[in-house]
Amino acid sequence: MSDHALETRGLSVFYGDTEAVRSITLTIPSRQVVAFIGPSGCGKSTFLRAFNRMNDLIPSARVTGEVLFRGLNLYDPAIDPVEVRRRIGMVFQKPNPFPKSIFDNVAFGLRINGFQGKLADKVEESLQQAALWDEVKDRLNDNALGLSGGQQQRLCIARALAVEPEIILMDEPASALDPIATGRIEDLIRELREKYTIVIVTHNMQQAARVSDLTAFLYVGELIEYGETEQLFTNPRQERTEQYITGRFG
Amino acid sequence: MKFTEAPVESAVSNRVAKSRDQPDLTPQRNRRLVEGSINGVLFLCGLISVLTTVGIVVVLVTESAGFFREVPIVEFLTGTRWSPMYSDQHFGILPLLNGTLMIAFGSSLIALPIGLGSAIYLSEYASENVRKRVKPALEVLAGIPTVVYGYFALTFITPIIRTVFPGTGIFNAASGAIVVGIMIIPMVSSLSEDALSAVPRSLRAAAYGIGATKFEVVTRVVVPASLSGVAASFILAISRAIGETMAVTLAAGATPRMTLSFLESIQTMTAYIVQVSLGETPHGTLEYRTIFAVGLVLFVITLLMNLLSQQITRRFREQYE
């Protein structure tokens, strides 16, 4: 049980009448990086957002099936999504720092969740983990919007790390960044794997191959194949998978 | 959407006339004249607004100049007694300013929190149906003539105040302030709501993603991010309250005095101007000129506030990217 971070059973997500995610069952092991790949519109982002109940924010969204985290079904009515989201953090496609200072961005989650320790220490620790500390340590009170795109994204990662999640979900975290910034994010993901479980959605297959331990291929809302990254990319078992990774569609 | 100078006139009519020669594509003189005069007429229409502003400034300044030849500016701006119509004349504007500011302050106490609260509810909590019905209803509040508010203050609000606080005069600042506050709620609500709605969804998603409740998303992310728009709406509303006339004339009184008590009768700058106009003060006298001196102060204050509001909007517009 302790080497499963997250497990979905028959998870489906509906937008109105459209079934965007079709009854997917899979297991995310702890302290590994799992990548979701697939052509655009295949439901990988929707699937990802089901893990931290972000789909709740969309009025027409409906979820059936289970998402098990530490033995609890996250969609049980007794579970508070606010508490879920502290333990399962998220980084978005386009960096979205708050229009506040760098310090306040990282401290935001700490303040609302009633952090008991010293704020400044925790902020520094998070920025160190996100490999951003050296670049901003002298200007913590500057507005976060003055940072470059890559820096902003690492700030968002620091912000997520500050509340000590177990799992970090990343929805195409580097697609809005230049190649150098992308490389730094990928390095960061490899470092973070030692302490956190990471699930990353990406449309870039090379990135998935570089960064992840396991890869899941989704197509039109269904899970087609899921396995060790190296194996999936060199010797896929499903024909659809092979077609996708060789670029025949998507 | 403007194009640069209009393309050349239609060549159709010319083609018929000159069959073998080159077609005449030069602009026809008649058309040119018509276009030019239309341009001129329309320009004059636009100029009217400039003339209006110039007129306001010229009238206020020249008449006030006549006033200040007899009353020193310092006495005007710092004196605490205003009694131009009495034999013991004093021309200190502070009591009138005091009255105006009391109304502005009192009405802000009501309109700013309630207006902002409405804006937050309509922008962040209400469903589309509710919003569609409630917004127009609030706009009706803004469309009611101010003299009606004056009547309401005098005949409904004041008796209630006098029951709760016995000893309050028939004319009192509170009544005027309450009613002006109600009057400007839609202004605060509508403009603040625009500012709140403009905050991008990605910022809200970021806050939810860290485990914030809706309350925290609204109060710690959305409202702070839209602060400049909200501030601009506040300033505009206060400016409106300062310029308000009929409600305070009817309900707040005609006694200029330096007081901080809302239960007493006061007089605002606007109410004073009305009072003089209703009277029989002869034109060209010093007493008559007080209209313009007070009017000038009023104009300058509201102009500065409106400019400030525009500046705030302009300067802090792109603060999300």
Add this chain to the structure above:
Amino acid sequence: MSAERFNPRLVARRRNGTIFKWACFAATIFGIVMLAILLVDVTSDGLRWLSIDFLTRYPSRIPARAGIKSAILGTLWMMGLTAAISFPLGVGAAIYLEEYAPGNWFTRLLQTNIANLAGVPSIVYGILGLAVFVRFFGFQRSVLAGAATLSLLVLPVVIIASQEAIRAVPRSLREGAYGLGATRWQMIRHQVLPVAMPGILTGTILSLSRAIGETAPLIMIGALTFIAFAPTSPMSPFTVLPIQIFNWASRPQADFHGLAAAAIVVLLVILLAMNATAILLRNKLRKQL
């Protein structure tokens, strides 16, 4: 995990959230409730005094015999003249700003100026009207002076609303007209204005409905509070409904308050009719497109 280092206090946060939400809801309802109270109060005070006689009699010092005939007629005259002055000027200025004006500093100045004028207190317009129309042009305390003053007051609103309506006309329409060899004015007159007219008219009617309720500027230019005759020409003295209301409301006797309330009801009905017309007009003309 280090969940012990956080004290999420979820119950308290949720409770605060609920309180906050209901506070905001109460704020929203407050305005609507006040509106309802105001309307009920005015109607209940004034209903007694409303009658055909009320509408057709002139004011009198005896409440039982007083009416608003002169005020209604004065209001109609005022509205008609104000519309006649402000509509062409306002639409003309809007056309100029949107179609003819070069994008230079002067145009920007014009635009800012108009925005500022919209925020000037109405009583300042009254002072302007007093000095310019009543005295300088010598119109005296006439309907014309009043209409000219109110026209200046509503002009910024008419211009801004008309500009928006003109701006909303799609570019493709203009390009089509130019492509056939139309002059600028022809394009505007035959393509842009017809399409923009519903918006322009709506904006004008709404500005006029604001002008109807204006009291302070008209007091300034000397609209008298006791007029027992109808205006016969633009140079006649006059009174309007809001001034009559103000007059009666200022008197201490309760009977006159009742009269004021009745006059308010009439004024509100007129306003309602104007706004309804504006909205119907906009919907109807939109459908025709």
